[in-house]
Amino acid sequence: MTPQPPLGMLAELTHRCPLHCSYCSNPLDLVRRERELTTDQWRSALTQARELGVLQVHLSGGEPLARRDLPSLVSHAHGLGCYVNLVTSGLGLSEARMVDLARRGVEHVQLSVQAADEDRADIIAGARAAKHKKAAAAAIRAAGLPLTINVVLHRRNHDQLGAIIDLAEEWGADRLELANTQFYGWAMRNRAALMPTRAQLDAAEPVVRAARQRLAGRVEVVYVLADYQDRHPKPCMHGWGARQLTVAPDGTVLPCPSAHVITGLRFDNVTERPLAEIWYESSSFNAYRGEDWMRDPCRTCDRRGVDLGGCRCQAFLLTGAAENTDPVCVLSPHHDVVEQAVVPAADVPFVMRR
Amino acid sequence: MSEWAPRLRRGARLGFDPVRRTPVVLYPEGVVVLNGTARAVLGACDGVATVPDIVAAMTARYRGVRPDDVLSLLRGLVARGVLHPEEAG
Numbered sequence: 001m002t003p004q005p006p007l008g009m010l011a012e013l014t015h016r017c018p019l020h021c022s023y024c025s026n027p028l029d030l031v032r033r034e035r036e037l038t039t040d041q042w043r044s045a046l047t048q049a050r051e052l053g054v055l056q057v058h059l060s061g062g063e064p065l066a067r068r069d070l071p072s073l074v075s076h077a078h079g080l081g082c083y084v085n086l087v088t089s090g091l092g093l094s095e096a097r098m099v100d101l102a103r104r105g106v107e108h109v110q111l112s113v114q115a116a117d118e119d120r121a122d123i124i125a126g127a128r129a130a131k132h133k134k135a136a137a138a139a140i141r142a143a144g145l146p147l148t149i150n151v152v153l154h155r156r157n158h159d160q161l162g163a164i165i166d167l168a169e170e171w172g173a174d175r176l177e178l179a180n181t182q183f184y185g186w187a188m189r190n191r192a193a194l195m196p197t198r199a200q201l202d203a204a205e206p207v208v209r210a211a212r213q214r215l216a217g218r219v220e221v222v223y224v225l226a227d228y229q230d231r232h233p234k235p236c237m238h239g240w241g242a243r244q245l246t247v248a249p250d251g252t253v254l255p256c257p258s259a260h261v262i263t264g265l266r267f268d269n270v271t272e273r274p275l276a277e278i279w280y281e282s283s284s285f286n287a288y289r290g291e292d293w294m295r296d297p298c299r300t301c302d303r304r305g306v307d308l309g310g311c312r313c314q315a316f317l318l319t320g321a322a323e324n325t326d327p328v329c330v331l332s333p334h335h336d337v338v339e340q341a342v343v344p345a346a347d348v349p350f351v352m353r354r
Numbered sequence: 355m356s357e358w359a360p361r362l363r364r365g366a367r368l369g370f371d372p373v374r375r376t377p378v379v380l381y382p383e384g385v386v387v388l389n390g391t392a393r394a395v396l397g398a399c400d401g402v403a404t405v406p407d408i409v410a411a412m413t414a415r416y417r418g419v420r421p422d423d424v425l426s427l428l429r430g431l432v433a434r435g436v437l438h439p440e441e442a443g
Contacts, residue, residue: 005373007385053373055385081369083380108365108382146365146382174364175382175435217439 003289005053006279008244010257013042013070014062015249018091020126021114022350023152023194024186026062027260031249039069041271043076045247048275050080054245059106060087062249065097071104078105085110087150090136091129095143098136102143109140110148110177115156116163124156126352137171148175153226155193156350158200165211165221173219178208180226184258184313186353191341193348201229228342232303233310233326240288240312245279253278255285258313262322288312288322295323297331358440360408360428361401366436368396383435391416395427399437 015030037045046057057077064070065088077084086101087110098109113133114121121130140147149168153161161178168176180201181187181194208223215221227234237244237256246254251269254260260267265287268278279285287293291304298309309315310326318327319334327334366381377393379386388396394415398408405425412419431437 007387051373053371055369055371055378055380081371083367083385085382107367107380146363148382217441220435 003241003280003285004243006049006243006245007054008056008058009046009049009054010058010060010244010246011042011045011073012060012062012246012248012257013064013067013073016066017062017089017353018066018127019063019089019112019114019129020353021124021152022126022186022190022352023154023181024353025182025184025258026353027185028189030062035250036067037247037249037251037271039072041251042069042073045251045270045275046073046077046080046082048270049245050077050082052276052279054082056083056085058085058087063089063091065092071100074101074104074106083107088112088136089125089129090133091127093132093136093139095135095139098139098143098145102145106145108146108148110150111137111140112150112152113164113167114151116160116167120157120160124350134171137173141172146174147172148177149173150177150179152181153178153196153204154181155196155200155344158196158204161204161207162211165207165215169215169219175220175222177222177224179222179224182227184261184317186351188317190350192345193350195228195342195344196226197344198229198342201226227311227314227328228338230328231330233307233314233328235306235308236311236314236326239308241279241285242289245275245285253282253284255288256311256313259284261313262316264322293323295325297329297333298325301331357404359401359404360399360432360437360440362396362399363435363438368393379431379436381434381436386431386434386436391419392427395424396431396436399428 014036015026074084084106085108086106090111114124118130122128137147151164183191212221241255246257247270251271252267253270254267265284267284268282294309298304310328312322315324315326316322318337325332327338369378369380371378377388379396398411409421409424432439
């Protein structure tokens with residue numbers, strides 16, 4: 001089976017970030033500035049990505065605005081014909097900077113928001129960040145770009161869900177993405193502190209439903225359930241090496257942003273091997289394509305074409321083997337590890353990202 | 355339905371991918387690779403033409419156009435976030 005060419009590329013330009021969110025999904029060991037790709041190396045990666053079939057580039061991080069060459073990388077990606085999406089905390093996103101980036105080809109901005117009020121948001125972000133975000137949202141809208149507000153939900157902000165939705169409406173968001181925390185990278189270290197309670201999740205459902213009805217046609221409200229509380233796993237990345245690739249700040253090419261946790265795999269670097277060869281031929285990208293790698297119960301399961309075995313990284317993190325069924329699945333022989341994790345612990349303090 | 359005049363959502367645009375040699379629509383959440391008919395239908399979504407207008411335009415260009423197929427294509431594109439929902443016009 002020959003894989004299809006990729007549609008999207010997540011370009012993690014840097015791991016540097018002014019925020020210190022406890023739910024950060026970036027790795028425990030961040031790539032240091034001196035190991036980041038140079039401007040020319042990023043340009044080459046983008047050119048190769050477009051030649052390979054990538055049509056959408058997500059410029060992310062860390063905080064992509066921390067890269068001084070961001071404007072030239074935007075111009076380059078846009079010039080190749082890619083749709084450029086900027087994923088930002090909004091810190092440093094002045095009106096002038098936004099106008100320039102829009103002129104160079106940014107077509108959509110995703111802005112993170114941590115809570116509905118500034119004090120709570122600053123505690124969650126571990127930085128005096130919240131007061132800059134309203135102006136950033138206004139700058140994005142003034143530039144005429146669609147705005148998505150991204151909110152990671154967890155035990156310490158679920159109670160503000162209604163107020164967060166109101167804020168997104170007030171700030172003129174086109175989309176609001178409310179995603180319960182996914183437990184990867186630094187967030188895994190804070191799992192007990194972040195895990196929403198059953199009561200919080202139950203309370204959220206009618207709030208989201210009412211908001212969808214009220215805001216229909218104005219703000220699209222996307223709600224992503226914490227998959228630990230689901231019966232079946234998510235079809236992670238629409239399949240391993242199926243639609244998207246990630247380039248980490250140092251040029252490591254990953255089938256998904258969290259794949260580095262799977263210690264048995266060797267990941268190639270875009271500075272050492274052509275991107276097309278990595279996509280089609282590398283052992284890492286071919287490791288979990290298709291269904292041949294599956295073990296029981298996935299191997300013979302009717303749902304294997306629906307959830308694709310779930311998330312390989314989660315299987316590795318929670319069971320020690322990436323080939324296992326994602327233990328979120330009720331059919332997984334390891335499902336008890338997930339059941340234990342969702343039992344709310346007493347309030348535990350966050351360990352802030354560093 | 356007959357009053358519905360579909361239009362692209364903010365940030366969505368039609369394009370052509372020289373790598374796949376196929377039309378595409380690019381939008382905030384992703385990419386949809388289009389065939390020729392789907393491209394023609396989307397190209398007619400200007401916020402003025404109603405669904406019957408679009409069906410009529412397609413019938414003039416292609417053989418065997420079925421109104422139900424056009425409508426389900428449009429609704430599929432709403433579900434993916436490419437077009438504004440029907441009630442929002």
